[in-house]
Amino acid sequence: GAVVSQHPSWVICKSGTSVKIECRSLDFQATTMFWYRQFPKQSLMLMATSNEGSKATYEQGVEKDKFLINHASLTLSTLTVTSAHPEDSSFYICSATDPYRVFREQYFGPGTRLTVT
Amino acid sequence: DAKTTQPNSMESNEEEPVHLPCNHSTISGTDYIHWYRQLPSQGPEYVIHGLTSNVNNRMASLAIAEDRKSSTLILHRATLRDAAVYYCILFGGATNKLIFGTGTLLAVQP
Numbered sequence: 001g002a003v004v005s006q007h008p009s010w011v012i013c014k015s016g017t018s019v020k021i022e023c024r025s026l027d028f029q030a031t032t033m034f035w036y037r038q039f040p041k042q043s044l045m046l047m048a049t050s051n052e053g054s055k056a057t058y059e060q061g062v063e064k065d066k067f068l069i070n071h072a073s074l075t076l077s078t079l080t081v082t083s084a085h086p087e088d089s090s091f092y093i094c095s096a097t098d099p100y101r102v103f104r105e106q107y108f109g110p111g112t113r114l115t116v117t
Numbered sequence: 118d119a120k121t122t123q124p125n126s127m128e129s130n131e132e133e134p135v136h137l138p139c140n141h142s143t144i145s146g147t148d149y150i151h152w153y154r155q156l157p158s159q160g161p162e163y164v165i166h167g168l169t170s171n172v173n174n175r176m177a178s179l180a181i182a183e184d185r186k187s188s189t190l191i192l193h194r195a196t197l198r199d200a201a202v203y204y205c206i207l208f209g210g211a212t213n214k215l216i217f218g219t220g221t222l223l224a225v226q227p
Contacts, residue, residue: 004160032213043204044161044217093160097213105151106215108160 002028004096006109013084013116020080021112023094029074030096034106035067038091050077084116121205126222129195137190137221139205148209150181150188154201155220161204164190200225 003026013019023033031052036044048069049057056069068080077096081088091113095106122140129135141150152164165172165179167188172179178191192199204220 006160034214036217043202043219044155046214046216049214091158095160095215105163105166106153106161106213108153108162111158111160113158 002026002096002098002107004094004107004109006092006094006112008112009110010113011115013114015085015116016083018080018082019084019114020078021092021094021114023077023079023096023109025075025096025098025107028096028098028100030077031074031099033071033077033094033096035069035077035079036093036095038093038111044093047079081114084114086116089114089116121207121218123203123205123218123221125219126224128224128226129192129199130226131197132194135192135195135199135223135225137192137203137205137223138187139189140187141205141207142186144185144207145209148207150179150185151206151208151215152177152179152190153204153206153215153217154199155204156198156201161217164203166208195223195225197225197227199223 005024007022033050035047038044046059047062050069050071052071058064071077091111093111095108149166149168151166153161155161165177167179167181180189202220202222
């Protein structure tokens, strides 16, 4: 199946700093990528839809100025957590769809664990 | 978004079949039924999907009720590596968005 990678797999940062997480589709071009957040023992929560060459669409309640998303190429989307605080500590997961696959199943990255101290 | 209802948890013994139920009484005619699973500390993984007919692939089978208001994911022989949270999600229409519910935590006993 298609492969989506994320980098880094884990990161620890100090409160007030910014952290960038990369999501790459390795063997297909993804016009659309998605960013999720998952707290311990909870389900995935969709944060935003990232569209190549245009602005991301954020879900209700997600601060777009805090979670900056850039989808500058067909294989790369980035999520920047700005001025991170301990409550932003979470597991961040991206996914991508191959537009040439009819049924549009999503391929997920392995996730990035962010810890803000 | 049409919602699904799944049991919070289930248990199975290794090498036995597992039937994971999902209710989706408000499903619309264009909704596909997708199943994903998430192993601990990993991103979700696509398992199977269907529309009206039962489906089989190398990972599992999907049995869909005739009225499409429920479905069952079937793992034919559970292994320890199948221990995961299984999510049943309705997917269709103009959006590509997957909205995850709480899923079913499957425990597999040796």
